[in-house]
Amino acid sequence: MKLVSQGFLMVLLLFLLGSATVLGQISVEGFQPQKNLFPIVGKTAMVVSGKAHKGERLRVTYRPQSAVSHVEILNMQKGRVAWKPAAPGLVKLEVGVPIPGKAGGDSGFDVLDSKSISVRSDRPALGFGIMILAGLILFGGAAFSIRNLLAEG
Amino acid sequence: MSETRAQWKSKFGFILAASGSAIGLGNIVFFPANAYKYGGGAFYLPYFIALFLVGIPVMILEFGLGAWAKKSFPLAMRQAGGKAGEFAGWFAILNAAFITLYYVTILGWVVGMAGEALANPVNEIFMGKTKLAWGAGMQIPNPAGTFFAMISTWLPMAGVLFVWLLNGLLVSKGTKTIEAAVKIFVPLMWLTMIILIVRGVTLPGGMDGVSYLFSPDLNVLGRMDVWKGAMSQMFFTLSLGFGVMTAYASYLPKKSDHSHNAFTTSLLNCGFEWIAGVAIFSMLFALSIQPKASTLSMMFFIVPQGIAKLPMGAQAFAIGFFFLLLIAGLTSSISLVEALVAAMQDKFKLSRAKTLAFFGILGFLGSAAFALPKVIDPGLGSNGTLGLTLLDLMDHWAFSYGLLIVGLVECLVIGWGIGSHRIRDFINQNSKFHLGRWFDVLIKFLIPLLLAVILLMNIVQGEVLGGLYGSSAVTNYVPKGGILSSLPVIILFVWLLGTLGLAFLLTRAKGVDEVDAVCSEEGGMQ
Numbered sequence: 001m002k003l004v005s006q007g008f009l010m011v012l013l014l015f016l017l018g019s020a021t022v023l024g025q026i027s028v029e030g031f032q033p034q035k036n037l038f039p040i041v042g043k044t045a046m047v048v049s050g051k052a053h054k055g056e057r058l059r060v061t062y063r064p065q066s067a068v069s070h071v072e073i074l075n076m077q078k079g080r081v082a083w084k085p086a087a088p089g090l091v092k093l094e095v096g097v098p099i100p101g102k103a104g105g106d107s108g109f110d111v112l113d114s115k116s117i118s119v120r121s122d123r124p125a126l127g128f129g130i131m132i133l134a135g136l137i138l139f140g141g142a143a144f145s146i147r148n149l150l151a152e153g
Numbered sequence: 154m155s156e157t158r159a160q161w162k163s164k165f166g167f168i169l170a171a172s173g174s175a176i177g178l179g180n181i182v183f184f185p186a187n188a189y190k191y192g193g194g195a196f197y198l199p200y201f202i203a204l205f206l207v208g209i210p211v212m213i214l215e216f217g218l219g220a221w222a223k224k225s226f227p228l229a230m231r232q233a234g235g236k237a238g239e240f241a242g243w244f245a246i247l248n249a250a251f252i253t254l255y256y257v258t259i260l261g262w263v264v265g266m267a268g269e270a271l272a273n274p275v276n277e278i279f280m281g282k283t284k285l286a287w288g289a290g291m292q293i294p295n296p297a298g299t300f301f302a303m304i305s306t307w308l309p310m311a312g313v314l315f316v317w318l319l320n321g322l323l324v325s326k327g328t329k330t331i332e333a334a335v336k337i338f339v340p341l342m343w344l345t346m347i348i349l350i351v352r353g354v355t356l357p358g359g360m361d362g363v364s365y366l367f368s369p370d371l372n373v374l375g376r377m378d379v380w381k382g383a384m385s386q387m388f389f390t391l392s393l394g395f396g397v398m399t400a401y402a403s404y405l406p407k408k409s410d411h412s413h414n415a416f417t418t419s420l421l422n423c424g425f426e427w428i429a430g431v432a433i434f435s436m437l438f439a440l441s442i443q444p445k446a447s448t449l450s451m452m453f454f455i456v457p458q459g460i461a462k463l464p465m466g467a468q469a470f471a472i473g474f475f476f477l478l479l480i481a482g483l484t485s486s487i488s489l490v491e492a493l494v495a496a497m498q499d500k501f502k503l504s505r506a507k508t509l510a511f512f513g514i515l516g517f518l519g520s521a522a523f524a525l526p527k528v529i530d531p532g533l534g535s536n537g538t539l540g541l542t543l544l545d546l547m548d549h550w551a552f553s554y555g556l557l558i559v560g561l562v563e564c565l566v567i568g569w570g571i572g573s574h575r576i577r578d579f580i581n582q583n584s585k586f587h588l589g590r591w592f593d594v595l596i597k598f599l600i601p602l603l604l605a606v607i608l609l610m611n612i613v614q615g616e617v618l619g620g621l622y623g624s625s626a627v628t629n630y631v632p633k634g635g636i637l638s639s640l641p642v643i644i645l646f647v648w649l650l651g652t653l654g655l656a657f658l659l660t661r662a663k664g665v666d667e668v669d670a671v672c673s674e675e676g677g678m679q
Contacts, residue, residue, distance in 0.1 A: 033439060034464075036357035064443055066190045067378060068370045089193075089365045090443050116441045120361050127364030130194040131431070134367070137201065138427050142420035145413045148585055149164055 025050025026093055026115040028083075038120040044084045049095040049113060052079030059109055060085075061092040064116075088121035158223055159328045160404050166332040168417055171401050173335040173484030175392045175422040176342065178259065181481055182451035184390065184426035185366065185433040190446040191382050192373030193366055199374070199383035204423060207603060208387040210595045211560060212398060212415040213588070214567060217576040219402030220411055225495040226396030227659070229403065230563065234570030236660055241562040242396065243656035246496050248555035249395040251651060253489040254519035255544045257320070259449070260482040261312030261524055265303045266453060267475035268312075275471045279461030288531040296457040301537050305526045313524050316486070317517045321509055323487045324494060328404050331487055338480045345477040346428055352463070352470060353435030362438025363431050381607050388604075389552070390426065391419055392485065394559035400492040412584040436463075452478060490516075500664040523547070529637060530630040539637075542627065546644040549622045553611060555652065561604040568597035621645070 029046040030039050039045040047058055058081050060072040074081045076095065085091065093115045099108040121127065161167040188196045222229035227242030234241070269278050283298025285291050287305065292298070303309060323334045353359050373379045388394060398418075402411065433451075436459045437444055444455055460471045490512070497508050525540035536542040567573055573596040577588045615622060623641035631637040 033358055033441060038358055038361065063189070063370075065445055066192075067376065067382075068192045068373050087370075088361075088368060090438065090441065092443070116443055118358060118361070118365075118438045118441045120358070121364055121368060124361060124364035124368075127194060127366070127368035130197060130369060131363060131367040134197050134201075135424075135427055138420050138424040142417055142424055145417040145420060146168070149168070149410055149413045149417060 025113045026095055028093070028115070028117055031117050033118070038118050039083075039085050040120045041085050041088050041122040043122075044082050047076075047081050047083045047093060049076060049079045051112075052076075053095075053097060053112060055097050056095055056112070057098060057109075058083065059094040059096060059111075061094070062087045063089055064092040085119040088119050090116060091119050092116050158404065160406065161328050162332055164409070164414075166328075166336065167401065167405060168414065168421070169335040169339045170328075170331055170484075170488070171398060171414070171418040172421040172425075173339045173342075174397050174401065174488030175390065175418060175485075176339075176425045176481055177392070177485035178256075178452065178478060178482050179390060179448055180422065180426045181346075181429045181478065182433065182456060183446075183448045184386065185430040186444045186446045186448075186451050187382060187386055188366060188430055189434070189444045191379045192370040194369035195371050195373050196379065196383065197367070197369075199380045200386065200423075203383045203387035204419065206595065207384055207600055208391050208393070208423075209415055209419045210592060211388070211393045211564070211600065212391055212419050213412055213580065213592070214563070214573070214576060214596060215393060215398035216402040216405075216411040216415050217580045218563075218567060219399035220405050220407055220409060221576060221579045222399075223403050223407070225403055225499045226399040226492060227496050228499050228664075229399050230566060232571075233576075234566035238566045238570060240656050240660045241559070241566055243496070243659045244652050245394060245396045245555075245559040245563070246493055247652045247655050248551050248559065248648075249397070249489050250493055250516075251519075251547055251551045251648060252395070252555070253486060253493070254516060255523040255547055256482065256486055256489065257316050257516065257520040258309075258313055258523035258540065258544060259452075260316045260479060260486065261309045261314075261520065262300075262304060262453070263475050263478045263482065264312030264315055265309045266300065266457070267472060267479065268308075269299055269303065270468070270471040270475060275457075275461045275467045279457045279467075279471065287528045288533065291531075291533070293533065296461070297454050300453045301533065304524070304538055304541060305528050307526055309524050309526070310521055313520045314517060316483070317513055317520065319483060320486055320490050320516075321513045323483070324490050324509060325505070327491070327495075327505060331491060334487065335484055338484050342477060342481050342484070343425070345473055345480075346425065346432060348473065349432040349470070349477070350428055350435070352466070353432045353439070356436060356439035356463075358439040359435035362435040365438055366430055366434040377610075381610060384603055384607055385553075385557070388556060388560055391422055392488065394556035394563070395489060396492045396496065396559075397488040400495045401488065403495070408583045410584045410586075411580045412586040412588065416586070436460075500659070500662075500666075502665040532630065534630045535626045542623075542640060543644065546623045546641055547648060549615075550645060550648040553615070554608065555648075557604050557608050557611075561601050561608065564596050564601045564604070568593070568601070573597055 027048050028039060030037055049056065056076045058074045058076050061069055063069045072086065074083060094111045095113045096109045096111040099110055218229045218233065222232045226245055227239050230242030231239035278299040279296040282292040282294050283302050285302055323330050354363060392398060440459050440462045442455060442459050445451060456474060457471060460467055460474060463470055493512060494505065494508050497503055498505060523540045523544040525538065527539040528537060529539045529542060530537050536545050567576060573593045577592050581587050621641050627640050628638055
């Protein structure tokens with residue numbers, strides 16, 4: 001039994017921010033979930049932002065809000081960029097412009113638009129294999145234990 | 154004064170009750186979110202290690218203790234470790250009582266959301282926006298809007314009352330009513346979850362979501378927080394440290410196979426988490442919705458958002474989802490109430506009806522505090538209402554610290570007090586699976602060490618480096634100097650006084666058995 005409201009604030013903020021940004025101007029070639037079409041790891045997909053901005057970039061966050069999240073930044077040209085997904089799963093795409101810092105580097109990223117998409121794995125068998133193994137341990141173990149309990153009489 | 158202790162009618166009834174207690178709200182939504190957060194399939198390695206190294210051994214210990222002492226947790230702990238043991242036992246029960254209070258509040262909100270889903274089209278309440286009656290008529294996206302609009306009214310109080318009445322009814326005749334309830338609720342939980350799985354995996358891309366959840370990111374295995382997350386998750390998910398499993402096992406015949414009982418309960422609980430992961434993840438992936446490692450967010454925001462986007466039957470699935478949460482929560486909350494009632498009955502030989510009525514009324518008032526709709530944070534910078542703020546603060550202490558402290562102390566009291574070998578010998582008398590000396594090593598050394606490290610890390614990372622929990626969040630929206638700005642400190646003191654202070658008084662109070670013993674000693678001397 002586990003319940004915590006940690007991160008509640010973060011989720012709420014995301015919802016509030018989301019109301020401004022998730023209006024879906026970004027489109028990704030090959031992403032039509034209703035037709036079972038998702039970008040695939042290692043295969044190039046074209047990302048198009050709704051409205052081109054000077055110096056805009058695409059920030060890709062793999063597994064957002066997780067301990068293993070990682071970010072990739074790509075330069076866009078005329079509102080388009082070719083993106084080759086590096087990892088499967090939920091990915092957050094953000095189009096924005098870097099905020100220049102005092103030291104010459106970037107001090108932040110001004111998000112103009114964002115979209116969450118799912119990326120299909122190129123090796124789904126590994127995930128299924130682990131799923132089956134975990135299921136076998138849990139349900140196999142439970143069945144074995146129940147059999148022993150019932151055999152007591 | 155001797156009376157026959159109630160017993161479960163069947164082994165099956167006990168397994169359903171114990172697994173029903175362990176399977177709660179967290180299994181349905183928190184485990185999938187945690188697995189996502191900590192590297193998907195790779196999380197299963199620390200998770201399984203935690204299951205076999207910590208979860209099952211402590212479950213065996215709690216079952217063994219209850220069946221050996223034939224008493225609820227505080228008195229069983231006294232039998233194992235004297236007055237210090239009893240004090241730790243009362244601390245566990247009182248800490249669990251605090252958790253019960255806000256757990257029932259959350260179930261009250263579940264009832265409220267179920268009511269919303271019954272009365273309104275889901276594409277209105279889980280999509281679009283809701284204009285709040287406060288915050289200058291701020292509009293926020295649903296389902297968050299629906300949720301905050303609901304908890305800022307007095308309506309959820311009716312839900313809280315309803316859940317307390319259900320709890321009272323289901324615990325009224327002890328094992329008899331609990332067993333009858335779990336025989337209906339637990340199979341229904343599994344059935345509802347299976348329906349959700351079928352819906353999830355048949356969505357376009359649903360199976361990819363399943364593969365994704367289990368795909369390993371092995372980089373996480375070198376990270377301390379992932380191992381800590383798995384150990385804590387295991388302790389929480391199995392309902393350890395609440396005193397519940399000991400109370401339930403005290404209603405078993407002494408000649409029961411406690412090893413296999415513990416294996417079955419733990420594996421069924423984790424199996425339920427496994428299928429919940431499949432059901433939730435297939436849906437989130439197919440609909441490209443990001444999960445969050447927070448039970449409340451997953452329950453009230455993320456999953457409803459996904460359900461609203463389902464191509465068919467969204468209304469029915471929304472109602473089914475909240476129904477699933479309600480029955481999963483009820484099978485857990487009745488076990489928490491039973492642990493408290495059984496402890497008071499064992500010590501003071503009070504009647505069940507009076508004990509239940511007293512704690513039911515007190516419980517309702519406590520849960521009502523966590524449902525207080527007063528808006529103290531109109532800009533929604535944090536938790537919005539006073540009730541949710543109190544809940545967040547109390548949850549931090551009672552859940553993140555209380556349960557781990559109980560686990561640590563019970564291992565020390567039993568391991569070094571009575572000696573874990575005595576419980577091991579007792580369990581081995583009737584178990585087909587014999588516990589070796591490794592069990593003593595786990596209970597006396599390894600598990601206490603692991604729990605101590607996690608507690609220390611929580612204190613350093615959570616309170617020392619980050620400041621007292623909630624202080625910065627609360628002061629962001631509450632004017633300094635007022636009583637509300639001191640809430641993080643006040644709640645900490647309430648928790649400490651309510652657990653340590655009351656545990657001290659209850660330990661000092663003479664139980665009926667002790668009074669009887671003193672009387673017979675005096676009689677003997679005369």
